[in-house]
Amino acid sequence: MAGAGAPGWLAWLAGTSVSITMRTAAWAYPVVEIVHIAGFSVLVGSVVLFDLRVLGWARALPVAELGRHLLRWALASTLLVIPAGLLLFSAHPVELANNPAFLLKLGLIAAAGVNALLFHLLPYRTVAAWDRERPAPPAARLGAALSILLWLGVITCGRLLAYL
Incomplete structure (x- = not known):
């Protein structure tokens, strides 16, 4: 929500039993x-x-096979990260909604998601041509490097939450 409705919604969330429990237990x-x-x-x-x-x-590891293996772990861990993140947000919604590190963290997560989507829609479609022993095309390498930078940014913002 944006505008005048957001602060009321955030205040409502801060008053819920889940939020109170997160702050007091x-x-x-x-x-x-x-x-x-x-x-x-x-x-x-x-x-x-x-x-x-x-x-x-x-390079001896096939990209597609490694991707299939690691994707399962990434998806399973997302089932922990999202609900836990929502619970953490519920503890201090008003403060976090006004924290520049939190807002940047959300933006970086969104950018990482878009980057992953573009990677899978564009260079990863040709993975069979560079699955083993051959270098990935420049677009794939750019997406991978950007992914690492974005996730390091997310981690950095997460640590800065307590200081801003």
């Missing part, structure tokens, strides 16, 4: 944060390992 926030970080570690780790292969590391 001794272990709620730390446990959810651990789940979020663990899931995010698997997600970003899977993505970066795939991106490094596209950039030319471990």
Whole structure:
């Protein structure tokens, strides 16, 4: 939501039992944060390992096979990251909605998603031609390098949340 409705919606969220529990229960926030970080570690780790292969590391590994293997881990970890992230947001929605690091983090996640979509729609369609031993085409390497930079930016913004 945007405009005048957003602050009211955020204030409503801050008053829900889930939000109150996240702020007041001794272990709620730390446990959810651990789940979020663990899931995010698997997600970003899977993505970066795939991106490094596209950039030319471990050329003996088939790109498509590695992608199939790592995609399962990335998708499974997303099932942890998203709900945990929503719970963490619910604890301090008004503050986070006004935090520049949080807003940049969301923008970088969206950009990483668009980058992944474009990668799969464009250079990855020709993966059979560069699956083994051959270098990935420049567009694929650019997408992989951008992916790593975007996810490092997301991690950086996540750490900066506490300081801004």
